[in-house]
Amino acid sequence: MKILSCPLNGPRNIAEFIYGGQVKEMPDPAQATDKQWAHYVFYEDSHIGIVREWWMHAPSSYWFIAERHNQSDEVLRTYDPSELFGLRESPASASDLKQDSAEVS
Amino acid sequence: MPQASALKPAYDVVIIGGGGHGVATAYYLAKYHGITNVAVLEKAYLGGGNTARNTAVIRSNYLTPQGVRFYSESVKLFERLSNEFDFNIMYSQRGQLTLAHTDATVRAFRQRAEVNKHFGGRTELIDPVDIGELVPTLNLSPAGLPVLAGLWHQDGATARHDAVAWGYAKGATQRGVELHQLTEVTGIEVEAGRVTGVQTNRGRVSAGCVVQAVAGHSAELAQLAGFQIPIVAYPLQAMVTQPVKPFLNPLVSSSALHCYVQQTSRGEIVFGGGSDPYPLYGTRSTLELKESLMASAVEMFPFMSEMRLMRQWAGITDMTSDYSPIMGLSPVENYYLDAGWGTWGFKATPISGVTMAQLIASGGKVPELIAPFSLDRFDAFRQVNEMGATAASH
Numbered sequence: 001m002k003i004l005s006c007p008l009n010g011p012r013n014i015a016e017f018i019y020g021g022q023v024k025e026m027p028d029p030a031q032a033t034d035k036q037w038a039h040y041v042f043y044e045d046s047h048i049g050i051v052r053e054w055w056m057h058a059p060s061s062y063w064f065i066a067e068r069h070n071q072s073d074e075v076l077r078t079y080d081p082s083e084l085f086g087l088r089e090s091p092a093s094a095s096d097l098k099q100d101s102a103e104v105s
Numbered sequence: 106m107p108q109a110s111a112l113k114p115a116y117d118v119v120i121i122g123g124g125g126h127g128v129a130t131a132y133y134l135a136k137y138h139g140i141t142n143v144a145v146l147e148k149a150y151l152g153g154g155n156t157a158r159n160t161a162v163i164r165s166n167y168l169t170p171q172g173v174r175f176y177s178e179s180v181k182l183f184e185r186l187s188n189e190f191d192f193n194i195m196y197s198q199r200g201q202l203t204l205a206h207t208d209a210t211v212r213a214f215r216q217r218a219e220v221n222k223h224f225g226g227r228t229e230l231i232d233p234v235d236i237g238e239l240v241p242t243l244n245l246s247p248a249g250l251p252v253l254a255g256l257w258h259q260d261g262a263t264a265r266h267d268a269v270a271w272g273y274a275k276g277a278t279q280r281g282v283e284l285h286q287l288t289e290v291t292g293i294e295v296e297a298g299r300v301t302g303v304q305t306n307r308g309r310v311s312a313g314c315v316v317q318a319v320a321g322h323s324a325e326l327a328q329l330a331g332f333q334i335p336i337v338a339y340p341l342q343a344m345v346t347q348p349v350k351p352f353l354n355p356l357v358s359s360s361a362l363h364c365y366v367q368q369t370s371r372g373e374i375v376f377g378g379g380s381d382p383y384p385l386y387g388t389r390s391t392l393e394l395k396e397s398l399m400a401s402a403v404e405m406f407p408f409m410s411e412m413r414l415m416r417q418w419a420g421i422t423d424m425t426s427d428y429s430p431i432m433g434l435s436p437v438e439n440y441y442l443d444a445g446w447g448t449w450g451f452k453a454t455p456i457s458g459v460t461m462a463q464l465i466a467s468g469g470k471v472p473e474l475i476a477p478f479s480l481d482r483f484d485a486f487r488q489v490n491e492m493g494a495t496a497a498s499h
Contacts, residue, residue, distance in 0.1 A: 001392065015393050019383035035484045042335040042426050042483045046324030048386050070338075071386040 002073075004055070007080045008062045020054030023065060023084070050076060112285060115311035116144045118465055119303055121290050121326065122319035123147025124156040125266070125451065126443050128273040129458025130316060130465070131282040137459075138466035141281035145274075146305060148289035152270030155320035158388075158420030159451040160343050160365070160377050161266045162356055164201050166221045166228045166258040167493035168213070171477040172429060173224045175456060178474065180226070180260050182455035190272035194264045195370060199354045201261025202231075202239065206250040206361040214256040217493055227259035242352055247404035250361050261356055263367060266451055273458065293330040299438040300330065314439035314465060318457075321421030322386070323431075323444035332436045335483050336423045336445050337384050342394045343377030344417035345369075346409070357405065364401035374409065376402045380422055380448065388419040422447045427488035432457070432478040433464060433471045441465060442480060449494055 002014040022044045027036050045051060048071050055078070056063045066078045118134060120127045123145045134140040147153075163183050165176035187194050205211045214230055221228035233245055236255045245252045278284055285307070292304035293315065302311040317326050324336040349372050358365030363379040378398045381391070395417060403410045424447045425431060431445035443461050446453065456474070463472045471479065477489050 034486070038484045038486060043333055044335070044337050046333070046336060046338070047328065048325060053383075070384060073385055073387060073389070 004066070004075060005078050006057045006062065007064045007078050009057055009060060012057065016058055018056045018058050020056055020063065023052040023054060112144065112288070112305070112307055112310050113283070115302075115313075116283075117142040117313040118144075118316065119310060119312035119314075120145045120316045120318055121303070122154075122317065123151050123270075123274070123284055123286060124154050124318065124320060125152060125270045125273065125454035126320075126446070126457045126461070127316070127318040128152075128270055128277055128284070129454050130318060130443065130461040131284075131458075132273045132277040132280075133458045133462035134465060135277055135280035135282050138462060140462075140466060143277075143282045144310065145277070145282065145284045146288045146290055146303070147284065147286045150286050151274055151284060152267050155420045155422070155446070155450060156266055156270045156454075158341075158343075158418060159266055159448075160367070160375050161263045161451060162201065162365070162367070163196075163262040163264060163452045164258055164356075165224075165226050165260060165452075166201070166203075166217055166256060167491055168217050168220060169429075169489050169491050169493070170220060170224065171489045172491045172493065173220050173226065175474055175478075176449075176452060177221075177224050177226050177260075178459075179453050179456035180262070182459070183262065183264060183452075186264075186269065186272060186455065190276055192268065192272045192275060194268040194272055196262060196264040197370060198260065198262040199356065201258045201356040202236065202358070203256040203258070204236070204252045204357070204359045204361075205254045205256070206252060206359070208253070210360050211254045213492070214254060217256060221258070229257050231255045231257045240353065240355060240357055242406055242408065243357060244405055244407055247359060247362060248401070250359075263356060263369070269451075269454055273454075290326070290329070293326075293440070295331055295437050295440075298436075300440040314441065316441045316443060316461060316465065318443040318461070320423055320446050320450055323423045323442075323446075327435070327442075327444070330435070330437050330440055334431055334435075334442070334444060334480060336425055336431070338386050338421050339380040339384050339424050340388060340419045341377065341380045341422045341448055342390050342398070342417065342419040343375065344395065344398065345376075345415050346374040346412045347415050348372030349374070349412065353406075359401065359405055362401040362404060364398060364405060366402055366405055373415065374402075374406075374412065380424065381419075386421060388421060390417050390419055426483075428491040428494035429489040430457075430478050431480050432460070432475040433480065434469060435480060439469070441469075445478075447494065449491075 004014040353368040356367040425445040
């Protein structure tokens with residue numbers, strides 16, 4: 001049995017988890033070209049090495065991020081998404097959002 | 106088969122990957138187009154990758170018209186390969202039966218049967234009584250899921266997968282193609298958007314054009330050529346039991362249990378399932394998958410609980426998001442793609458060889474049969490959603 005360490009529930013059987021794809025930066029849906037959007041949806045980083053992925057602990061519906069080596073299957077680190085996405089400001093006005101996305105793209 | 110000696114400094118065509126698809130492409134280039142200054146570069150040995158790891162199912166009962174047209178041609182080519190090679194590939198047309206356990210699956214099967222018939226395949230929906238007669242040893246309520254109907258595909262077949270690669274390699278090398286084993290491509294040279302050669306562990310060769318026909322590392326190889334392809338590598342596990350007396354003629358799979366079972370001509374039972382639950386560039390086997398696959402196989406054929414497992418293995422499948430291959434042109438001029446073969450590569454071996462050879466011989470004019478599978482379909486949101494694929498949920 002392979003063990004995955006959930007940041008919320010501790011070490012559990014990996015069968016309790018659902019893989020949710022790589023962590024990717026989403027382009028602004030309103031501004032992105034079709035090609036940029038297609039790239040975001042269909043393409044993943046396919047190099048052999050450490051990848052950053054979404055995982056969910058199914059019994060508790062808890063999503064988190066794992067850093068895993070995609071050849072050795074070694075999980076280096078798991079952590080709560082707030083570590084990456086803790087910078088969101090709220091409540092943001094519509095004009096702020098527009099400005100942010102313009103900077104991103 | 107003549108042993109290739111030193112690499113020549115230049116070839117008209119360099120094919121990366123000495124599996125079924127690579128040698129089939131070389132074979133048809135030599136046979137139909139008179140192009141024989143061809144090198145097939147294989148990092149390990151002939152047919153030692155996914156050609157040796159698949160479960161050798163040949164069928165065309167897919168869902169999309171594009172898919173069915175393509176795989177039907179392949180099935181027809183398989184039928185006469187032994188004669189063509191003068192070498193027995195142990196082709197055996199026993200029919201393939203897929204079981205439906207829900208109304209939704211029955212509806213999907215009805216559609217697949219109609220599409221398949223429309224394109225000349227032999228596929229029909231049969232009821233549980235017919236299924237019982239066809240496969241008397243089958244449990245008609247596996248895991249508490251009653252069998253409602255079956256998709257009976259008479260064209261379904263199996264063959265010895267190694268022999269397919271050997272037959273193509275024999276025919277290709279007899280016509281002057283060079284097969285270089287233990288030759289790994291380590292770099293791809295692109296000048297002004299056009300491929301000019303490849304670097305290997307045995308030195309550099311110039312190439313008029315290059316074809317990538319590898320499985321498991323397609324996306325990595327494309328990166329060497331400087332572009333990305335939308336493929337994610339997932340392991341697919343399978344296993345085989347000790348041999349027993351013949352009892353099972355058709356290839357049987359259950360859509361709900363994600364398990365397919367067949368008896369080889371040697372008497373062993375080969376069974377496999379869907380891809381692993383998460384991506385990995387590895388061929389390790391897991392206890393979880395072994396347990397669940399064996400449980401499903403025993404549910405389908407209860408007396409299998411008395412049998413012993415002989416071997417298990419895995420292959421790395423290049424999965425695309427629409428379960429269709431990626432064939433044809435690439436962003437690099439004269440660099441052609443034969444990739445994204447997920448769980449549907451073996452059955453496509455002959456027709457991939459034919460169409461890739463046409464593509465190369467015409468200098469990049471894409472044959473109509475593979476046009477739907479172009480790389481740019483993803484950018485244009487023009488996917489070929491092939492839900493008849495083995496790893497797809499039905």
